[in-house]
Each structure stands twice: as C-alpha cells, then as structure tokens.
Amino acid sequence: MTTILIVEDEARLGDILEEYLRRDGFVTERAMTGPRALELWRAARPALMLLDLMLPGMDGLEVARRVRAQSALPIIMLTARDEEVDRLVGLGIGADDYVVKPYSPREVVARVKAVLRRTGGEVGVPTLQHAGPLSVDTAAFEVRLNGEALDVTVAEVRLMAALARAPGVVRSRAELLSALGGLERGTDERAVDAHVKNLRRKLGDHTELLDTVRGVGYRLRPEG
Ligand code: CA
Numbered sequence: 001m002t003t004i005l006i007v008e009d010e011a012r013l014g015d016i017l018e019e020y021l022r023r024d025g026f027v028t029e030r031a032m033t034g035p036r037a038l039e040l041w042r043a044a045r046p047a048l049m050l051l052d053l054m055l056p057g058m059d060g061l062e063v064a065r066r067v068r069a070q071s072a073l074p075i076i077m078l079t080a081r082d083e084e085v086d087r088l089v090g091l092g093i094g095a096d097d098y099v100v101k102p103y104s105p106r107e108v109v110a111r112v113k114a115v116l117r118r119t120g121g122e123v124g125v126p127t128l129q130h131a132g133p134l135s136v137d138t139a140a141f142e143v144r145l146n147g148e149a150l151d152v153t154v155a156e157v158r159l160m161a162a163l164a165r166a167p168g169v170v171r172s173r174a175e176l177l178s179a180l181g182g183l184e185r186g187t188d189e190r191a192v193d194a195h196v197k198n199l200r201r202k203l204g205d206h207t208e209l210l211d212t213v214r215g216v217g218y219r220l221r222p223e224g
Contacts, residue, residue: 003027004112005046007037007063008078009055013101017050020105021112034058041067048074048112051095053084064093072141072154074119076111078103087145094154118178120161131167132222134209136160155180155195163210163220172217191217 004021008014009032018028029044031037034055041049049067053060060077067073074203077095079085085098096115099108120138128137135144138161143150152160162171171179173189180191196218200207211221 001027002048002116003029003044003046004147005029005037005040005049006045007031007034007055007060008052009033009054013052015109016105018088020109022111024109026112030099032056034060034063037063038066041073046073048076048116050076050078050108050112052078053088055078061088061093064095068094068154072119072138074115076108076115114199119158119163119187120134120179129161129164131164131210131220133206134160134164134220136164145203145206152199152202153195156199156202159192159195159199160220163218167220167222170213170216170219176217 001141002025004026006014006017006021006028007018008030011032014030014032018030021028029040029046031040032055034057037049037051037055040046051063055063064075064077065074076097076099077088078099078101080101081094082100085118088098096119097111099111121190128135133146136142136157137144138157141154141157143152143157143160159176159180162176173192176192177189180195191211196210196212200210203209209221211219213219
C-alpha cells in the first residue's frame with residue numbers, strides 16, 4: 001500500500017487526482033491547506049506528496065521547505081505557469097518534479113510512478129533494506145550501521161537506498177544522480193562523488209562497505 005498525499009485547495013482538482021491515483025492502486029490522503037499538509041505528512045507517512053504551489057495560509061513553497069528540512073519525501077509540485085517552474089528550480093527547494101496546470105491526471109500518475117521508481121519508494125519494494133551491517137529505511141529516512149542511526153542528509157539516504165536495493169551491483173554515477181531526484185541541480189556527476197565521500201566519512205571504520213569501481217561507479221560490499 002503506497003500512500004500519496006494530495007495537497008490541493010481546489011476540491012475538484014483534488015477529487016480528480018484522487019480518483020486516478022486510486023484507480024492505479026494508490027491510497028490517498030487529502031489536505032487543502034499548508035498546515036494540514038504538514039500534519040498529514042507526519043501522521044500518514046505518505047510515499048510521495050503532490051503539492052500545489054498556491055495554498056491558503058501557508059504556500060506550497062513553505063510546505064516544501066519544511067518537509068525538506070527534515071525528510072527525503074519525494075515531492076511533485078503542481079504549478080499554474082511554466083515560468084514558475086524556472087523560478088522554483090532556481091530557489092533550490094528540492095522538489096523532484098514539476099507539473100504545470102492544466103495537467104492531464106494520467107500524466108500526473110505517470111510522473112508519480114516515475115518519481116517513486118527513481119527514489120526507491122516504488123510500490124512493492126520494501127522500504128527497509130539490509131546490506132551486511134547496514135540498513136536503509138526509505139520510509140523513516142534512516143541509515144543504520146550495526147543498529148546505530150547515522151547522521152545523514154536526504155541525498156545520502158537516497159544514495160544508500162539506491163545502492164542497498166542491490167548489494168554488490170555496481171551503480172553508475174548517472175544512475176545514482178538520477179536517484180537523487182530533484183535534490184541536485186544540473187547533471188554534474190561529481191555531486192555523487194562528493195556525497196559518497198561524506199558517506200564514507202560517516203561510516204567510520206566501515207568505509208570498505210562503499211566500494212569504488214573505477215571508471216564505472218559505486219557499489220555496496222556488505223561482506224566487506
Ligand atoms: Ca491552489
């Protein structure tokens with residue numbers, strides 16, 4: 001069961017999204033204001049948030065900022081104009097995708113699935129993955145080493161999740177960059193190297209778990 005939180009103050013638009021998502025097997029939660037969105041995000045543990053930009057009370061930008069300060073939750077922003085997307089990308093709020101109104105609900109569902117696939121929250125994939133002494137929980141946004149939670153960033157959780165889904169398998173920098181979703185602006189694969197470097201530091205005596213495959217990318221070596 002994958003829960004999608006729909007944050008949209010226009011009831012009719014929310015109804016349509018809800019109908020299409022449910023038809024595709026998703027569970028939905030609805031919020032019509034920013035504060036309610038934050039409340040449901042904490043309580044319902046959604047796998048993804050569809051977030052309208054213009055909301056009464058607290059706008060979508062502020063909701064995204066507050067969520068992003070604490071979690072890697074995939075966010076798709078719903079905006080009214082094309083120009084807004086450039087502005088939002090420029091602000092670096094870290095949404096994973098942007099959909100401009102008027103949209104086709106089918107297209108929104110396709111984007112939801114694509115973002116979930118990319119970020120590891122796809123339907124049917126367990127959120128908790130183990131690789132040797134490591135465990136990565138994409139729902140709780142936690143990386144644990146021998147049971148101890150590491151102090152990791154959103155990008156680091158996503159990288160580890162992409163690697164832990166298939167321990168031993170080499171992931172290219174391009175694949176890992178894509179797993180970061182909208183967290184990184186641009187397409188510079190060196191961003192991946194920087195995150196890996198930080199992760200290694202956090203792994204302490206277990207840096208060997210994160211293996212560099214020269215000229216290709218990275219993999220987890222759960223056996224050390
Ligand atoms: Ca609105």
